[in-house]
Amino acid sequence: MTETQKTLHLLEEAEYVVRSLLEFEKDDLEKGLQDYVALKSKMEVLIRKTSKYKKFLAIKDPSKQIYGPKMLEKMRNMCSRFEDIDEIFEEQLNPIYESVEAEYNRKLLEMDQEERRRKEEEFKRKVQQGIQETYLEEKRRLEKLKEKQEEEKRRKEALERLNQEEKERLEKMNRNIEIMSIFIKELETGEVLNEFKDTQVYSKLEIYEFKIIGIGILLLLRQELDLKEFYTCIGLVSDLLVSILKDPSDIKYRLLRMNNENFFKSFGDKKGSFAIFYGIGFRIIQSEERKEYFEILSSDKDLGINVSRLNSNDEYLILREPDPIDQFEIWVTWMEKLSLINDILVSFMNIEIGIEYPHFKGK
DSSP states (O other): OOHHHHHHHHHHHHHHHHHHHTTOOGGGGGGGHHHHHHHHHHHHHHHHHHHHHHHHHTOOOGGGOOSOHHHHHHHHHHHHHHHHHHHHIIIIIHHHHHHHHHHHHHHHHTSOHHHHHHHHHHHHHHHHHHHHHHHHHHHHHHHHHHHHHHHHHHHHHHHHHHHHHHHHHHHHHHHHHHHHHHHHHHHHHTGGGGGGTTSHHHHHOOSHHHHHHHHHHHHHHHTTOOHHHHHHHHHHHHHHHHHHHHOTTOGGGTEEETTOHHHHHHHTTOHHHHHHHHHHTEEEOOGGGHHHHHHHHHHOGGGOOOGGGOOTTOOEEEEOOOOTTTTHHHHHHHHHHHHHHHHHHHHHHTSOOOOOOGGGTTO
């Protein structure tokens, strides 16, 4: 332990004793006499130490100063703390305990020498033991407080990291949603199809929806996904089609929330999958429609949706489906077309991909 640390340790003990002496009632002052006697010797040591510190603090020329700013600040702090307790010691404790000590000493003189020696030894032992135990208890309390504060700090830092990660995740999701929304609008205008006009997919497929499906598959291949991810993406689209075909009345397969975490992970950065969705018949809902679909999803408990994750500004894809009542024959033909698209996707997954597409190299 350094000299400064010893002084700080002594100062902390003195501060504690001063506080405890102030708490004694008038009739119990003699109980505090042991602490007072011990405190006087500590104060004498602290006077010498702080006087030395004040000499160093009085040096204004940095070139003559042997201590750095941090050490000087510690000295200044200890001097200030000592002055506080010294004022209490001189003005409040001394006037009271000097008379108590004088009375105590008078009583000691009346005792025989052996009894006096025994009592003095016992007195010193109790003083030292009491102060040490009290100090150690206070030290443990401060250590626990420090540990609690550090734990709270770690918890806050961990929470800040999670909040930052969540912020970055949402920003990435929103960027991709914006990109895909623009892409689907370009599909609607036909602008994005121009670069595919010289491909066999565009020229040989007569049905427009099949052209779009084929272009979607080419886009997935161009993205150079590994085969597992490629087939997973095609498989998920196929599963969606199967669900639509099985239950003509279920809205949850006809309304896709792009801000959905699972949807984002599966399709969020894949233009090809969005082209396939467009070929199937999905479109982006207009801004004025969002409130309507938000209310549908948030009010229908049968859909099993976590309402807390919904936002009225979320982007949706809605399936353009003929009315099965007013346009029954058209709807039947439309469902047959969906079934055929699903058959194509399923058969495509059974083909081993070993073909290169030079048309897309470098794009």
